[in-house]
Amino acid sequence: MRMVDIIQKKRNGKELTDEEINFFINGYTKDEIPDYQLSALMMAIYFQGLTPSETATLTQAMVNSGETIDLSAIEGHKVDKHSTGGVGDKVTFIVGPLVASAGVPLAKMSGRGLGHTGGTLDKLESIEGFNIEMTKEQFIENVNTFKIAVAGQTGNLAPADKKLYALRDVTATVDAMPLIAASVMSKKLASGADSIVLDVKTGSGAFMKSLEDSEALATEMVNIGKNLGKNTVAIISDMNQPLGFEVGNANEIKEAVEILKGKNVNDLRKLSLELAAHMTTLAGAFNSYEDAYKQLEENLENGKAFESFRNLVKAQGGNVDMIDDLTKLPDSKHHFEVKAETDGYISEIDAESIGIAAMYLGAGRATKDDQINYGVGISLKKKIGDQVQAGETLVVLNSDIENPTDSIKKVKEAYTISNDKVQPNTLIYKVIK
Numbered sequence: 001m002r003m004v005d006i007i008q009k010k011r012n013g014k015e016l017t018d019e020e021i022n023f024f025i026n027g028y029t030k031d032e033i034p035d036y037q038l039s040a041l042m043m044a045i046y047f048q049g050l051t052p053s054e055t056a057t058l059t060q061a062m063v064n065s066g067e068t069i070d071l072s073a074i075e076g077h078k079v080d081k082h083s084t085g086g087v088g089d090k091v092t093f094i095v096g097p098l099v100a101s102a103g104v105p106l107a108k109m110s111g112r113g114l115g116h117t118g119g120t121l122d123k124l125e126s127i128e129g130f131n132i133e134m135t136k137e138q139f140i141e142n143v144n145t146f147k148i149a150v151a152g153q154t155g156n157l158a159p160a161d162k163k164l165y166a167l168r169d170v171t172a173t174v175d176a177m178p179l180i181a182a183s184v185m186s187k188k189l190a191s192g193a194d195s196i197v198l199d200v201k202t203g204s205g206a207f208m209k210s211l212e213d214s215e216a217l218a219t220e221m222v223n224i225g226k227n228l229g230k231n232t233v234a235i236i237s238d239m240n241q242p243l244g245f246e247v248g249n250a251n252e253i254k255e256a257v258e259i260l261k262g263k264n265v266n267d268l269r270k271l272s273l274e275l276a277a278h279m280t281t282l283a284g285a286f287n288s289y290e291d292a293y294k295q296l297e298e299n300l301e302n303g304k305a306f307e308s309f310r311n312l313v314k315a316q317g318g319n320v321d322m323i324d325d326l327t328k329l330p331d332s333k334h335h336f337e338v339k340a341e342t343d344g345y346i347s348e349i350d351a352e353s354i355g356i357a358a359m360y361l362g363a364g365r366a367t368k369d370d371q372i373n374y375g376v377g378i379s380l381k382k383k384i385g386d387q388v389q390a391g392e393t394l395v396v397l398n399s400d401i402e403n404p405t406d407s408i409k410k411v412k413e414a415y416t417i418s419n420d421k422v423q424p425n426t427l428i429y430k431v432i433k
């Protein structure tokens with residue numbers, strides 16, 4: 001088989017065989033096929049696309065290129081959730097305990113990464129003592145005992161994707177829907193869950209800005225799941241403003257725990273319940289999505305979901321006093337209020353700008369060696385659709401910097417106030433099964 005023939009075939013809009021797809025993924029992973037040939041092929045795929053069957057084969061080939069996590073020692077049907085990423089997304093800290101409270105195991109492997117705020121692991125580490133490093137045996141024992149554990153990602157998962165993603169990044173071929181879908185799903189499938197629920201964000205603060213693109217990506221990913229025998233459901237949810245009211249690390253944990261203790265922050269609570277209801281239904285814990293939603297809502301109110309989170313924190317060495325009494329979580333030295341300059345209604349809150357403002361305060365990493373400051377971040381006091389009067393507080397900046405002018409400027413730029421009444425945003429646009 002020759003790489004040049006594969007490139008030509010795809011360039012001419014033909015369907016590649018499984019052998020051809022496996023050939024170029026294996027060859028590229030082993031450095032036997034050069035970057036320039038893969039670049040040409042990626043560009044051909046960018047223009048000609050892939051059929052659902054080619055996309056599934058590509059995904060499986062990328063899974064097979066490295067290690068896969070074996071969760072078979074965990075009892076029950078394992079579900080996982082993946083979010084395409086957004087600002088203020090602390091859903092995992094609510095969904096995980098909710099799913100566990102219904103007896104469904106959640107073996108979560110997460111990363112740190114770069115971003116506006118820390119990743120899942122960093123946020124959890126804002127709880128003093130919380131340890132994400134454990135042996136595989138300990139991880140499995142914790143999931144079997146408490147139905148939930150969160151560990152740092154280990155192992156060389158989908159190395160072909162790592163290499164290809166880096167190549168796509170510098171050859172203008174990231175934005176090809178089947179390639180994005182295969183990339184995301186290969187990492188999820190290598191993590192070993194039986195079923196997957198995807199939270200595909202849409203809007204100004206999301207990777208996919210338009211609803212049309214988000215739907216296309218969600219459909220591609222659900223099709224991959226279906227073709228590879230994994231139950232997959234995708235929810236398309238709003239990211240035209242940050243999710244919930246808190247953006248940072250400790251303050252995001254605080255907001256999540258408040259919901260686990262029964263508080264109703266509308267968008268965050270509703271999205272978490274929806275995701276958890278789909279996950280537990282896929283796992284077979286309930287007869288219907290409606291039954292699942294009702295029971296999980298009860299578990300927020302009767303304390304069972306909070307108890308699951310408490311078990312997680314305790315089992316992983318975290319200081320439970322900090323979640324029993326949330327005032328004990330890290331806080332910043334200063335709190336600056338940014339106020340509205342005119343009367344009106346909030347019509348836009350650019351999530352990206354809020355995220356950047358949080359990063360300027362030290363809530364996220366710009367380079368991988370940066371230290372996260374757990375206590376800093378941004379608390380929104382107004383969301384889209386809210387009425388404001390000049391002088392009312394829009395956000396509070398939790399800062400260790402005495403005069404965070406850059407963050408204040410960014411936050412002011414993020415907010416748009418209009419004279420006309422504004423409807424709150426739709427939270428969930430679509431569910432794709």
Ligand code: URA
Nearest residue numbers: 165174179180183184
């Ligand atoms: N995120 C991924 O993991 N892969 C892509 O290709 C794009 C975004």
